[in-house]
Amino acid sequence: METNQSNTLSAEEQQKLLEKYDPEAGTRKLTGIVGKIVFIGLLTFSLFQLYTAIFGIFTAQIQRTIHLGFALTLIFLLFPANRKSKKTHKLQVTWYDGLLALLSIGVGLYWPIFFEKLVMSVGRLTTLDFIVGLIAILLVLEATRRAVGLPITIIAIVFLLYGYFGPYMPGFLSHRGLSLERLVQTMFFTTEGILGTPLAVSSTFIFLFLLFGAFLVKTGVGQYFNDLAVSIAGRSTGGPAKVAIFSSALQGTISGSSVANVVTSGSFTIPMMKKLGYKREFAGAVEAAASTGGQLMPPIMGAAAFLMVEFIGNGITYWDIAKSAAIPALLYFTGIWIMTHFEAKRIGLRGLTKEEMPNRKEVLKKLYLLSPILAVIVLLMSGVIVTHAALYAILLAIIVGFINKDTRMGPKKFVLALVDGARSALGVAAATAAAGIIVGIVTKTGLGLKLANGLIDLAGGYLIPTLMLTMVAAIVLGMGSPTTANYVITSTIAAPAIILLGVPDLSAHLFVFYFGIIADITPPVALAAFAAAGVAGGEPLRTGINSAKLAIAAFIIPYIFVLSPQLLMIDTTWTELLWVIATALSGMIAIGASIIGFWMRKLNILERAISLIGGLLLIYPEGISDTVGLIIFLGVFASQVFFNRRDKGMSLKA
Incomplete structure (x- = not known):
């Protein structure tokens, strides 16, 4: 295959772009004794999660605090306090990083060690309990800032302040207020705050599917997505743009990040598009829109689908959500595909030549590499427990890897997959813990209902204006947040407004989920589009505007499935x-x-x-x-x- 891959970004260039636009990628490259400690810590983290998945999870507080303790400890060792610090300083673990890591270990072990005492105390905190709980809150905020970014950290802090200063809030936002002790008690000593539903899902389902993604990468599935996409769409009009769409849709089944998807698949597809004649901003926009759409693509949906099951409840299953999201996702990618086709026709672009194409027979021979993903879909359709489906899929990925000697998974590659899976889970764990703070405050203060009534009043009680205001709120709240935290925030704050107007729960949750996700390509804070502009060498804002135009389906379809749930295969x-x-x-x-x-x-x-x-x-x-x-x-x-x-x-x- 001769697709001018010399123009693709090197691994080092990809990493620099990831670090610029994705906080989760900005880790230290540790060596020596500290590097070995972190390596063992990541490996142990994965082994703990696998053990509980196979033999059964511990009591909620124990399972979640151990998960949190692992994540916080490793974040403080891997992520520098200041990403803009000099490189030599960034590579070193400072004394305060070590102290924060030790405190994180203490927080992670506090519930397992004092479980009986804490359960019997019935909410009464000792001085030690209070100090540990306060430290836990501060550690979660700082770890989230380092590993995820400022937006969600600021939102969590604002909510904590709202909980404390409730009596001084204006109008309908006013409430009795939570004392500092009550805040600490709610956040760390109940399952309504940090240890709430978001972290519960992170410590079970999400971690296993991130691990599944790591094993798929080791079997070469990521590269195979590109080869398969080229063999199917490369010869058509404007082929490379369609390759980007197809490849990114597939990448979205294993990737939990729009930015990571852009940089990895975009470093391959964007140079091809530019070579063919697409403008830089359009080439970057195609990749950004397609990569962001990967988060909307069943069955994984950026891991938010697992949270949706817990948040909606009412007997809804994971398969119900994946099935309902299928047609909107199909329309989203079809919309981008159609527009790239018309753009290619408009400016007279060709597809790839026969010489530039891979050997189709050789590509199709490796279709078995997709069997683990298909297995997940079939297992979930069959009603298999989500954790078991993930475990079977991981096992199948390992077996599939043995078919080809290039992807065969020896002991070293197996261990590296476990380490990579744990590393990818760190940001998610921090984000879900911070999201738990937000959910806890909303629950204790009744803020969700207050904001919902406020939005409805502002919209005059009419559905369409309420949907428009909810859309704006979801986009603003979703800016700069990873998929899981994004959904938690938007579903807690924005979704109740349209649910109050009689919209079905699933339609409402998918509505805010869609707009929270496309915040990644909606200017002015369009991280995925800006990352794509970095790969393409285009102007960031113009790339963002083009991305939003290509993703027009995502701005239209949510309104349609709220007004007519048939689009979600309901009734x-x-x-x-x-x-x-x-x-x-x-x-x-x-x-x-x-x-x-x-x-x-x-x-x-x-x-x-x-x-x-x-x-x-x-x-x-x-x-x-x-x-x-x-x-x-x-x-x-x-x-x-x-x-x-x-x-x-x-x-x-x-």
């Missing part, structure tokens, strides 16, 4: 479902043509407006709107065919 027959998919895909073609300004030929302003209206009507699954939308679609299509043939006839005569 619908197979016949209705097929009709919904067909009309929605037709709608995306019309919308894509409108955004790009090209279908078979250039569209004028009036044609673009009509196409947009027709597309929106087709996406909305309702009889009259579908009929009107289909008439508009066929009218614009016929117009394009007629004028395109006329133009070709005139050019031949000339």
Whole structure:
């Protein structure tokens, strides 16, 4: 395959970009005795999680504090306090890092050692309890700042201050207030704060699936995604852009980060797009939009699906969520695919040549590498417990790796996969612990209901304005936050508003989840788009604007599935479902043509407006709107065919 891979980013360049836009990547490169301690710590962390997954988890407080203790300790050893510090200082573990790591060990062991005493105390804190709880809160905030970034840390601090200064809050935000002792007690000595549902999911499901992703990487699945994408889409019009979309959708099944997805797959696809003739900002935007969409892609959905099961409750299963998210995800990627196709046609771009393509037969011979991902889907469909599904998938990934000698997993590679899996879980553990602080304050103060009523009042009690305000809140709250924390924050603060107006829980949660995720490509804080601009060498803000245009489906579809849940396969027959998919895909073609300004030929302003209206009507699954939308679609299509043939006839005569 000759795809000019000399222009791809080196591993060192990729790491620099990751460190710039993804705080979770900015770790020290430790050597010597400290490096060995961290290596053993990461390995032990994974072994502990595997042990509890196989033989059963401990009591909630014990399981979660040990998980938290591992994460905090390793974060303080791996992540420097100041990422902008001089490199020589950054490589060293300072005395205060060591002290924070020791305190983290103490926090992690406090519940396991004093479990009976703490249970029997019934919420009464001793001086030692209070000090340990206060230290735990401060350690979580600092670890989150280092490993995840400032946005979620600031939000958590604001919520703590809100909990304490409640009596002084204005208007409907006022509440009785929580004393410092009550705050500490709630945050660390109940399962409503730091040790709440988000950390519970991190310490069970999420860790195992991150471990699964690490094992997949060791079997070469990441590179195989690129090869498979090229073999399927490379020869089509504007092939490399479609390769980026297909590859990023697949990468999203194992990646928990939009930025990491952009840098890893983008270092391969963006140079191909630029070589073919796409502008830098457009090439970066395609990769950013596709990589961000990976977080919306079932079955993993950036690990947020596991949290959604716990937050929604009411007997909803993981498979219910993955199934419901399938059509919106399909429409999202179809929208990007269509727009890149129309853009390629507009500027006259070709696909890859036969010489630039990989050997399709050789690529298809390795389809077995996807079997662990398919196994997860089948197992979850069959109702297998999520932790067991993850364990079986990890085992299958190891077995699959043995088929090819290049991906065979010896003892060394096995251990490295365990270490990499634990390393990828550190930021998630910190983020979910901080998110637990937010959830705890919301629960204790009733803030969720107050904000929901406030949004509804501001919107005059009408659904559409409430949805628009909720969308803005979700985008703002989602800026700079990782997927899991992003969902926890938006579902706790923004979702209750639309649920109060009678929207089904699943529709409401997916609504805020979508807008929280696309904050990664929505200016002004569009981290995934900025990372893509770094790879492409383009202008960041323009790349962000192009990304938001390409992801137009993500701004439209959530409104549709709130107004008409058939899009989520709720209360619908197979016949209705097929009709919904067909009309929605037709709608995306019309919308894509409108955004790009090209279908078979250039569209004028009036044609673009009509196409947009027709597309929106087709996406909305309702009889009259579908009929009107289909008439508009066929009218614009016929117009394009007629004028395109006329133009070709005139050019031949000339």
